[in-house]
Amino acid sequence: MAERFSEALLTSLNQGLVRKGKIFPHERRLKDPFRELIDDAVFHGATLKLDSTSGRRKQFVLEYVGEQTVSPTNVILPFNSWTAGQREFTPMLLGLYHLLPAGRGPKKTEIQWAVLEEPEMGLHPKAIVAVMALVLDLLARGYKVAMSTHSPTVLEVVWGMSRLKGAVRAPELLCEMLELPSNRVDILRTAERALEKTHTVVYFQHRTNGRVVSQDISNLDPGSPRRQELEWGGLAGFSARASDVIAKSRS
Numbered sequence: 001m002a003e004r005f006s007e008a009l010l011t012s013l014n015q016g017l018v019r020k021g022k023i024f025p026h027e028r029r030l031k032d033p034f035r036e037l038i039d040d041a042v043f044h045g046a047t048l049k050l051d052s053t054s055g056r057r058k059q060f061v062l063e064y065v066g067e068q069t070v071s072p073t074n075v076i077l078p079f080n081s082w083t084a085g086q087r088e089f090t091p092m093l094l095g096l097y098h099l100l101p102a103g104r105g106p107k108k109t110e111i112q113w114a115v116l117e118e119p120e121m122g123l124h125p126k127a128i129v130a131v132m133a134l135v136l137d138l139l140a141r142g143y144k145v146a147m148s149t150h151s152p153t154v155l156e157v158v159w160g161m162s163r164l165k166g167a168v169r170a171p172e173l174l175c176e177m178l179e180l181p182s183n184r185v186d187i188l189r190t191a192e193r194a195l196e197k198t199h200t201v202v203y204f205q206h207r208t209n210g211r212v213v214s215q216d217i218s219n220l221d222p223g224s225p226r227r228q229e230l231e232w233g234g235l236a237g238f239s240a241r242a243s244d245v246i247a248k249s250r251s
Contacts, residue, residue: 023060024048024093028102033180033187034134041127042089051076060090084122092119092131100137107142114143120151132157133178140193152235158199159220165195203233 024043025035039045046062062082064075079087099107099114116135120128128151138145147154160177164170171191175182182188201218205228217229224230231237 021049021051022047023050029097030100030134031137031186031190033184034130034137037130037133037179038089038093038127041124041130042085046077048090048093062086085124085127086122088122089127089131092116096134096138099143100134100141107138112144114138114145116145116147118148118150120149120154125151125153128153129157129178133180136174136178136190136194139197140190150235152232152239155201155220155232155235158201161195162199162218162220170195201233203228 024047025039029035030038043062046064049061049063050058051061060079062077064077099111101108116131119131123131132154135145135147149155157178161174164174164177167173171188172182174180174191174195175187180187180191199218200216201220203215203217205213205215207213215226215228215233217224217226217233219229220232221229222236228234231240
């Protein structure tokens with residue numbers, strides 16, 4: 001499966017995914033609001049390109065266009081000078097291009113699952129929210145999504161979606177939460193379809209004897225008597241302790 005995906009990705013890069021070397025922003029890849037979230041949170045106005053000017057071998061670069069009105073100065077940054085978030089996000093972006101082709105079509109029939117392993121790596125919380133917005137599109141198109149995470153932001157989005165189900169204007173409120181426009185029919189429909197899906201949150205705890213114990217904490221209930229659910233598998237534990245300590249200092 002991984003080999004087929006790599007081959008498909010390489011074919012896409014060579015046959016139309018890249019237009020004049022430009023990978024992002026690409027007007028035919030992803031919906032406009034998703035592109036705007038990614039640009040604001042990850043690339044900050046840069047163009048992601050495949051550049052071969054330095055030799056036969058193509059390489060990823062980020063191009064920033066200067067703001068001088070007379071003679072704009074372009075700054076080209078090679079991959080090794082990018083931020084950690086830009087380096088981590090780019091392969092995920094290419095994978096999402098493969099799963100979310102242009103148009104409003106359904107998922108690729110040969111692929112059932114999209115697996116995202118710690119998508120928050122190197123990313124600012126705002127960029128993590130942008131990733132979760134893209135997860136809505138995966139769900140809306142019919143993919144099953146499995147994620148491993150150490151980010152409370154990811155669980156906050158899952159918790160918010162679970163609480164919005166059945167609420168009045170739930171799709172609009174979900175769009176508001178993720179900073180997506182709620183006045184576009186296609187984005188509202190994406191949010192609506194994503195909210196129709198069910199979710200399961202599992203906490204994995206490693207024991208000293210080598211065993212791994214799992215607990216279902218899907219409710220993410222902050223009032224749960226179970227510590228692991230209360231603290232979202234430990235991801236919200238420090239925040240709760242800090243609040244308690246500050247409250248004691250005021251008493």
